[in-house]
Amino acid sequence: MGEFELIHQYFATAPCAQGGAGVALGIGDDCALLELPAGEQLAISTDTLVAGVHFPDPCEPFLLGQRALAVAASDLAAMGAAPLGFTLALTLPHAQPAWLQAFAQGLNAMAQCCGLSLMGGDTTRGPLSLTLTVFGSVPRGQALRRSGAQPGDLLCVGGPLGDAAGALPLVLGQRQVAAQISVPLLARYWSPQPQFALGLALRGRATAALDISDGLLADGEHIAAASGVALRIELERLPLSSALLTLLELPAARACALSGGDDYVLLFTLPPSQWPALQAAHGELRVIGSVAAGQGVQLLDAAGQSITPAARGYEHFKAASAAK
Amino acid sequence: MGEFELIHQYFATAPCAQGGAGVALGIGDDCALLELPAGEQLAISTDTLVAGVHFPDPCEPFLLGQRALAVAASDLAAMGAAPLGFTLALTLPHAQPAWLQAFAQGLNAMAQCCGLSLMGGDTTRGPLSLTLTVFGSVPRGQALRRSGAQPGDLLCVGGPLGDAAGALPLVLGQRQVAAQISVPLLARYWSPQPQFALGLALRGRATAALDISDGLLADGEHIAAASGVALRIELERLPLSSALLTLLELPAARACALSGGDDYVLLFTLPPSQWPALQAAHGELRVIGSVAAGQGVQLLDAAGQSITPAARGYEHFKAASAAK
Numbered sequence: 001m002g003e004f005e006l007i008h009q010y011f012a013t014a015p016c017a018q019g020g021a022g023v024a025l026g027i028g029d030d031c032a033l034l035e036l037p038a039g040e041q042l043a044i045s046t047d048t049l050v051a052g053v054h055f056p057d058p059c060e061p062f063l064l065g066q067r068a069l070a071v072a073a074s075d076l077a078a079m080g081a082a083p084l085g086f087t088l089a090l091t092l093p094h095a096q097p098a099w100l101q102a103f104a105q106g107l108n109a110m111a112q113c114c115g116l117s118l119m120g121g122d123t124t125r126g127p128l129s130l131t132l133t134v135f136g137s138v139p140r141g142q143a144l145r146r147s148g149a150q151p152g153d154l155l156c157v158g159g160p161l162g163d164a165a166g167a168l169p170l171v172l173g174q175r176q177v178a179a180q181i182s183v184p185l186l187a188r189y190w191s192p193q194p195q196f197a198l199g200l201a202l203r204g205r206a207t208a209a210l211d212i213s214d215g216l217l218a219d220g221e222h223i224a225a226a227s228g229v230a231l232r233i234e235l236e237r238l239p240l241s242s243a244l245l246t247l248l249e250l251p252a253a254r255a256c257a258l259s260g261g262d263d264y265v266l267l268f269t270l271p272p273s274q275w276p277a278l279q280a281a282h283g284e285l286r287v288i289g290s291v292a293a294g295q296g297v298q299l300l301d302a303a304g305q306s307i308t309p310a311a312r313g314y315e316h317f318k319a320a321s322a323a324k
Numbered sequence: 325m326g327e328f329e330l331i332h333q334y335f336a337t338a339p340c341a342q343g344g345a346g347v348a349l350g351i352g353d354d355c356a357l358l359e360l361p362a363g364e365q366l367a368i369s370t371d372t373l374v375a376g377v378h379f380p381d382p383c384e385p386f387l388l389g390q391r392a393l394a395v396a397a398s399d400l401a402a403m404g405a406a407p408l409g410f411t412l413a414l415t416l417p418h419a420q421p422a423w424l425q426a427f428a429q430g431l432n433a434m435a436q437c438c439g440l441s442l443m444g445g446d447t448t449r450g451p452l453s454l455t456l457t458v459f460g461s462v463p464r465g466q467a468l469r470r471s472g473a474q475p476g477d478l479l480c481v482g483g484p485l486g487d488a489a490g491a492l493p494l495v496l497g498q499r500q501v502a503a504q505i506s507v508p509l510l511a512r513y514w515s516p517q518p519q520f521a522l523g524l525a526l527r528g529r530a531t532a533a534l535d536i537s538d539g540l541l542a543d544g545e546h547i548a549a550a551s552g553v554a555l556r557i558e559l560e561r562l563p564l565s566s567a568l569l570t571l572l573e574l575p576a577a578r579a580c581a582l583s584g585g586d587d588y589v590l591l592f593t594l595p596p597s598q599w600p601a602l603q604a605a606h607g608e609l610r611v612i613g614s615v616a617a618g619q620g621v622q623l624l625d626a627a628g629q630s631i632t633p634a635a636r637g638y639e640h641f642k643a644a645s646a647a648k
Binding site for chain 2: 024025028029030031032033034035036038041042043044045046047048049050051052053054075076078079081087088089091119120121122124125126127129131133135136138140143144145146147209210211226
């Protein structure tokens with residue numbers, strides 16, 4: 001048995017590979033088998049993370065395992081899907097037992113946190129990268145699409161923005177700060193929590209939703225384009241954590257919130273009548289603006305005047321790190 | 325819109341991304357949505373191909389697109405699943421339009437041949453590799469597992485063995501031969517045909533099945549171990565193509581068939597009573613041995629004596645190419 005066959009066996013015996021809701025057959029045959037409840041659709045998303053592009057190389061394998069699964073699973077939450085399982089395609093230059101054990105522990109911790117079962121995968125030799133494909137279930141017709149936002153809806157987010165982008169100099173070791181600042185920010189980078197409970201609560205309420213991965217402005221454009229509406233974001237309403245505001249001046253913190261990416265909180269639109277009940281159950285939600293007729297994303301200052309952000313786009317990890 | 329966003333749009337408009345059986349929502353939202361008929365299970369398999377490990381680098385992108393999907397889809401056929409769709413995670417060092425167009429054409433040709441719809445994916449920058457996750461459906465309880473082989477069963481294969489392994493020196497440009505030999509052998513390497521029709525026909529008939537990817541001996545061990553039986557392979561019954569027998573002497577051709585891998589034909593066990601009807605409908609099938617009490621894979625000569633093959637294992641592309 002070769003080293004990569006051993007790795008396969010190793011993952012096959014991991015706690016998160018011991019089956020779960022809907023998993024009729026896990027690792028060990030040509031295919032895994034998944035069952036869906038009657039009337040449910042299967043939600044599927046695939047994400048690849050490449051060393052040096054999407055995460056620093058080298059990095060702590062435990063943290064990488066956590067983060068890789070969280071990033072992929074967040075797409076399920078954004079669709080309003082309940083978690084089922086995932087496959088892992090892991091490409092490694094070498095099979096190092098200590099690395100693999102720590103990676104699997106991190107992966108397993110996030111899998112258990114999310115309620116996702118490892119159903120299968122592939123392990124190959126090559127430059128370090130990971131592709132995770134995640135599976136969830138959602139009642140037919142209730143998936144949260146990007147295309148239903150209506151003028152008059154509220155524009156809302158599921159929690160503070162900008163922490164992961166603010167943490168990047170800490171992730172890269174370019175800056176040292178006190179633990180009470182670095183610990184919460186690094187946690188937002190390395191172990192974002194997919195908002196499954198919120199996604200389920202938004203079924204039948206939200207008119208559009210997605211998870212913020214490329215930054216609020218860039219992802220807001222996706223909802224605006226898919227729905228054929230304009231999104232108006234009020235700069236003063238952006239939720240910023242106290243840790244981020246301790247690390248950065250307000251303009252820099254807002255830039256992280258607008259364009260930094262890697263937040264993995266939900267951005268959604270909601271008829272105003274739905275807001276009170278939803279907020280009562282999910283205290284971290286914030287209204288950050290509104291939906292209007294028109295197109296694109298508009299940023300408004302406290303006086304309601306349109307302003308132009310310095311950067312609207314998403315930068316890959318490599319570009320972002322080079323720019324600091 | 326960045327170059328990788330453009331690629332995403334490019335694949336989203338490919339013919340194979342225009343939906344198909346069961347695809348309720350394709351490319352463009354956080355997740356794709358798939359529907360399953362009542363009483364069916366979803367079969368899932370993931371395969372990664374790394375440049376220089378699983379295929380030569382550089383290589384023809386059209387051929388790579390064909391082969392990558394065929395290799396992944398073959399696992400569905402081996403499970404007796406009907407094809408539904410797939411996701412593509414493509415990591416590329418650069419976005420070159422001509423390369424992408426040829427790759428997508430090859431992918432599309434195999435997708436249409438197999439009846440698979442491109443449902444979603446991810447495109448990232450990094451060293452060239454591909455991860456495909458394929459989806460099929462199979463009635464509950466009818467999936468072809470590896471674990472049901474019984475003593476007394478016939479051991480069968482879905483077609484000639486060893487062609488892809490024999491083609492490797494041609495793939496690598498290490499040997500030139502006449503077109504009537506090279507064309508069929510290169511086709512077996514670059515565009516293996518997943519045996520979906522055979523897989524469907526084996527539902528309710530075969531007691532165990534898989535697709536041969538690592539070589540007959542290595543994959544035979546998987547059925548023997550999962551079923552708790554011995555497989556007896558009769559050397560003289562190995563089906564070898566005329567092209568392979570023109571390229572290689574008989575012992576070398578047999579070595580390719582036993583250990584070469586990359587065949588992507590089905591290996592299965594069958595009660596003898598099932599053979600006549602099955603063979604009548606699938607002329608390429610061959611009985612190559614039988615199932616007995618015991619364990620492991622035994623190779624028998626014409627006199628029924630056990631012999632030891634020179635190599636039983638699978639070698640990655642890199643190792644195989646280095647050895648030639």
